[in-house]
Amino acid sequence: MPDYALLTASGRDRPGIVSAIAGVLxxxxxxxxxxxxxxLGPSFACMLMIRMPEGLVSQQLSHRLHDVAAQLALRYDVQDLRPEEASETRTEQPKHLIHVYGADRKGIVHRITRHLAEHSVNVTNLHTEVIHHESPLYVMMIEVEVPPCVDVARLQEQLAAIGSDMDIIVSMKPKDDARF
Structure with missing residues (x-):
């Protein structure tokens, strides 16, 4: 029996979604x-890795979430995770933050993440936003895990070169251990 489950849910944003899901859990x-x-726009999405109590299986949890999901018009899914899968999220690889700023245009996410993937750099968190002012400003923040075999200084230079080519600013720095 799995000790963990991954719960995903999405629907139109409204107050009480998180509270309702957390209450069932x-x-x-x-x-x-x-x-x-x-x-994201008018929608709300969440992913939760949850530790299941002994004796509870994902189908039972899914059944318990049904009424709340129906009341809030949420689509949801519950998937089993083995303990070793749950622990995969905790890695010892150094984390870095990449910040991207510039005029909004197509292809920024693809170009940056393609370069990261080509160097086996794993994206662990990515956030994008267009800030609407006189001229829209595109902002992207990426948390990445850099394998030991990657020369971080060289990667920073390469990302800066991509930024220059796309007329955006790309910077990368080590992430502090502090979460909040």
Whole structure:
């Protein structure tokens, strides 16, 4: 029996979504160990890695979430995770933050992430936003894991060159250990 589950849910944003989901999880004696939640336009999406109590299986949790999901018009899915899969999120590889700023245009995410993938750099978190002012400003923040075999200084130079080519600013720095 799996010790963990991955719960994903999405729907039109409204107050109470997180509270309702967390309430069902609490009633089922589940613990939220890791999560990402965000509003995107009119929608809200979340991913939660939860530790399941002994005896609870993902189908039972899915059944318990049904009424809340129906009331809030949420689409959701619960997938089993083995303990070793859940621990894969905790890595010892150094983390770095990449910041991108510039005029909004197509292809920025693809060009930067393609270069990262070509160097086996893993994207662990990515956030984009267009800030609408007189001229729209595109902002992207990426958290990455850089394998030891990658020359970080060289990677920074390459990303800066991509930025120059695309007329955007790309910077990279080590991430502090502090989460908040």
């Amino acid at each position: 609490l009633e089922c004696d589940c613990n939220i160990e890791d999560s990402q939640m965000a509003r």
